[in-house]
Amino acid sequence: MTQVQRPPAISAPTGRGDEVEIAILAPRFEEHAFPWRQIFGYAASLILTMAALLLVVHHVLPPVGLIVAILALATIQASLQLGLFMHLRESLGSTWHVVTLALAIVVALGIVIFSIWIMSFKSGVS
Amino acid sequence: MTTRTNSLQEARLPLEFQESHETLSILGFWLFLASDVVLFSSLFAVYAVYQGRVAAGPTPLQLFSLGPVLTETILLLTSSFTCGLAIFMMRRGRTRPLVAWLVVTLLLGLGFVGMEVHEFVTDVAVWGTWHQSAFLSAFFTLVGTHGLHVSFGILWVAALVVQLLRYGLTPTTARKVYTFSLYWHFLDIIWVFIFTAVYLSGKIT
Numbered sequence: 204m205t206q207v208q209r210p211p212a213i214s215a216p217t218g219r220g221d222e223v224e225i226a227i228l229a230p231r232f233e234e235h236a237f238p239w240r241q242i243f244g245y246a247a248s249l250i251l252t253m254a255a256l257l258l259v260v261h262h263v264l265p266p267v268g269l270i271v272a273i274l275a276l277a278t279i280q281a282s283l284q285l286g287l288f289m290h291l292r293e294s295l296g297s298t299w300h301v302v303t304l305a306l307a308i309v310v311a312l313g314i315v316i317f318s319i320w321i322m323s324f325k326s327g328v329s
Numbered sequence: 330m331t332t333r334t335n336s337l338q339e340a341r342l343p344l345e346f347q348e349s350h351e352t353l354s355i356l357g358f359w360l361f362l363a364s365d366v367v368l369f370s371s372l373f374a375v376y377a378v379y380q381g382r383v384a385a386g387p388t389p390l391q392l393f394s395l396g397p398v399l400t401e402t403i404l405l406l407t408s409s410f411t412c413g414l415a416i417f418m419m420r421r422g423r424t425r426p427l428v429a430w431l432v433v434t435l436l437l438g439l440g441f442v443g444m445e446v447h448e449f450v451t452d453v454a455v456w457g458t459w460h461q462s463a464f465l466s467a468f469f470t471l472v473g474t475h476g477l478h479v480s481f482g483i484l485w486v487a488a489l490v491v492q493l494l495r496y497g498l499t500p501t502t503a504r505k506v507y508t509f510s511l512y513w514h515f516l517d518i519i520w521v522f523i524f525t526a527v528y529l530s531g532k533i534t
Contacts, residue, residue, distance in 0.1 A: 220349045232343065234420065241413035248406055252524070256399060259529045266533050277525040281518045288413045288514040295342070295352040300359030307363035311370030318374035 221296040228301065230294040244287030251280040343420055344503040351504040358508040362515050365478075369519055372471040373526060379463040380531070386461030389531025392452060392468075398528045401444045402520065405479070408437030409517035416510050424498050427506070431490055434513065438483045445476045468527065475523060478516050485509055 223229045233240060255273040258264065264272060285291050292298055346352050380389060415430035449469070459469040489509055492502055 220352065238414055238417040241410060241417060244413070245406070245410040248521075249403070252399075252402055252406065252521075255525060255529055256395065259532050260395070262533075269533050270530055273525050273529050277521050280521050284409065284514055284518050284521075288409060288517075289511055290416075293343075293346070294356075295346050295349065300356055300363075303360055303363045304366070307366040311366050311373075314367070314370045315374045315377060319377050322378045 224297050228297040230298055231292040240287045244283055247283050248280050251276050344500050345507045348500045351500050354504055358511055372474055376467040376471045379467040382463035384462035386465050387456045393528050393531045401441055402524050404437050404441045405517050405520050408434045409514050412510050412513045419506055428490055428493050431486055435483055435486045438479055442480055475519055482513055
């Protein structure tokens with residue numbers, strides 16, 4: 204099992220779109236002889252799904268605690284699948300799509316959270 | 330000398346990253362997925378706001394049965410896994426196993442859509458259409474939009490299988506399979522949140 208980092212040197216781009224402007228956005232390609240990453244992602248996702256289901260079916264926590272817990276489990280599962288299934292860090296040059304995706308997630312959280320917040324006023328505001 | 334370094338570096342990159350315009354298509358597809366994140370977030374926001382507005386229609390507790398939903402979840406998760414195996418085979422240059430895993434992915438996706446259609450038809454027969462309440466409107470819109478995405482993915486992967494059999498693995502077909510895999514994994518991630526924020530949270534009283 205080997206982990207290969209490409210392009211090899213940040214300072215030596217070929218000038219064909221593989222420049223890396225910011226070190227943390229350097230691309231990384233994972234190559235293994237056996238699909239360990241996929242199998243681990245699948246097993247972990249199954250376990251997290253069943254854990255969330257069991258928490259709810261057995262009412263392990265009070266309602267608010269349950270919602271926070273299952274949303275946390277979903278977020279962990281989503282992150283695992285982004286990294287293990289979606290090859291998030293593969294790119295030619297800087298991984299600018301990660302920046303875009305992060306921005307989209309911030310916008311998405313804003314839409315959901317502030318919609319719930321503003322609609323929770325109901326008749327209190329007129 | 331420079332040219333030689335280039336070709337050496339290119340030879341080590343996966344097929345779909347070897348031509349810069351194919352790589353641009355991959356970046357463009359990521360941008361589309363980012364916009365889809367925002368689209369789904371607005372539907373999640375509508376659902377979160379309206380899930381309690383059931384009028385004369387069913388409540389989430391009455392409407393959802395977790396058994397079939399768990400089966401749907403496992404079908405879609407497994408198809409996401411087999412799609413990952415397809416990319417693994419593509420990286421090893423093995424076209425036949427790649428096509429085989431894509432076909433398995435397609436069949437699992439069909440199973441998912443079939444179960445969802447059955448669920449929707451049963452819901453409408455028992456509880457009425459989305460005109461019944463704001464909750465049902467929001468539910469059918471959110472879950473239906475996801476289901477339409479999956480249905481489109483099934484057509485897409487069917488077309489890809491035909492192209493792979495006709496043209497083999499080229500930088501272009503490899504890029505198409507790669508963007509399809511991004512789309513398919515993305516839909517499973519959206520489903521994780523539908524399973525959690527819609528179905529599971531509907532059972533929390």
